[in-house]
Amino acid sequence: MQQSIEAVKLTKKYGSFTALSDLNLKLEGAKCIGFLGPNGAGKTTTLKLFTDMIRPSEGHAMINGIDVHSNKRSALSSCAALIETPEIYPSLTPMEALSMIAEIRGVPSEEQGKRIEESLSEVKMLEWKDKKVGKFSKGMKQRVNIASVLISDPDIIMLDEPTTGLDPRGMSEVREIVKSLKRKNRLIFMSSHLLNEVTDVCDEVAMIDHGKLLAYDTISNVILKFSENGSNVIEIGFSRIIDDSIMAEIGKLSNVKRASKIDETNIRIEISGDIKVQEELLYELARMKIGMISFKPSASALENTYLNMIKEAL
Amino acid sequence: MSNHKIPSSIAQTFTITKFELLNYFRSRRFIIMLGIGVIIGALLTLLVGHYRPSGFLTSSIDFYSSWWGTSATYIVILSGIFFGGDAISGEFQNKTGYFTVGNPIRRSSIYAGKWFAAFIASFMIIVAFLAITVLNNFYYFGFNMPYQFLESFLFTVLYLISVLGLTFFFSSLFKSSSIAILTTVVLMLFAFSLIQNLIDAFVHIEPWFLITYGAGIIGNILTVPYPLHTSTVHFGHVAITSYAVTVPEGIAILAAYFIVTAILGLVLFERKEFN
Structure with missing residues (x-):
């Protein structure tokens, strides 16, 4: 079965404000889809609904056919997400923080060290693996966050403006990581408002504004x-x-x-x-x-x- | 591609506990709280050693009553505030929740994992204070541990469980860590005691609904004989009735506080959105 992400009449309301309105969108296969829209368009809201960080007012967010809200553990078992810029416990090292995620995601203990080092190496943070995260810059933290998405080798990856806080070199490296994930047949759903980033990395684009899907097709x-x-x-x-x-x-x-x-x-x-x-x-x-x-x-x-x-x- | 089997919710709970504890042990708050426990113990050691108050040195059980019966509840409350005050609200305010919640893990596992970590860290502080208490008692009375002290220690642990239930509830209720901590501090250190005193003075009903009243069993069990459930003192025409919580009643109050606040706190955390 192909990996898939599907929004079925997905709606999110905050009182009288509708952040996302009746979104119907099915993404499947191995490709990268850019999720475009201005600030406040509903991009992050959509991704949060797909990771059960917020609840839908109506509709369903499905991953591989499983409703995220009613069966989060199964739905997210093959999906990793980076939403906004998470903070990591400042007194943990990248090695420890990623061990926590690896354990939560069921990466076998004998593979954990290797997988974590590979992920940190991919985001160019290996030499910092035993330093406390609290001393890191925003960009360095974001690299560790990206590594946390990679450690379990998920089939589906959701990235919410992943290059936020990174310097130009870091942005370029993240784009290369996304491209390499594409080559590994992953389904990548990436929100961004950097159009050159989307053009460079993505095969398809979904455009959203005022909580409504405007278009979804190849670029x-x-x-x-x-x-x-x-x-x-x-x-x-x-x-x-x-x-x-x-x-x-x-x-x-x-x-x-x-x-x-x-x-x-x-x-x-x-x-x-x-x-x-x-x-x-x-x-x-x-x-x-x-x-x-x-x-x-x-x-x-x-x-x-x-x-x-x-x-x-x- | 990923074909890992997601661990059970219990295993994930212990993962959260393990890394939360690691975070506590590396952070200043554990050292500070341990320091507070040791300082209170050291001050009591100096004061009792220097002034030799009769209330402490009459018998072993009086010693425990004066030392443990009056101080342990404060150690519990401070530990609860230090380790539970921002445990959940911090996940929202500091955005640490964004690192874990988007993974295939139930929020209840995160809540329980953090609760266990706070319990273990607080328990270690209480054990450190216990060690100072027992060593002092050993110095004055030799190896003499009345069974009432063991009971009092168990009640202290029950009080800790209950206090952590309450602090986690407030931590779930508010997204701001400072408001969550402040609410807990005001309630636990001032408001509950004040309400209890006002009820004693004016309302004349048993304050069975107060957690601090339930915690009275920690000190009461060290009083021989156990205090009367009700006692009335007359000042002219004014009668003041005070209540001493019984052991079954105290256990029920502390257990009820824990069960109710743990359920409410968990429900709040489950429903709270990462906006």
């Missing part, structure tokens, strides 16, 4: 469906300088509406069409043997789409 399809002119923008990187003749050739490819240079080795092309068109374009560009090294939806296009959607939702 390309969301851009295509909701962009102002119905086109999709792709950013392509090359290992060599792209001259005007190559630009002209790219401009002639089918479905390419416009091609422009970002800098000497990166270009942005606007295409009309869905994921199939992108697939064909990628094939054509590869056939041209012009040193293409990256091909991804444009963060700025996602940003434009996102802003359009938020504006429409107001």
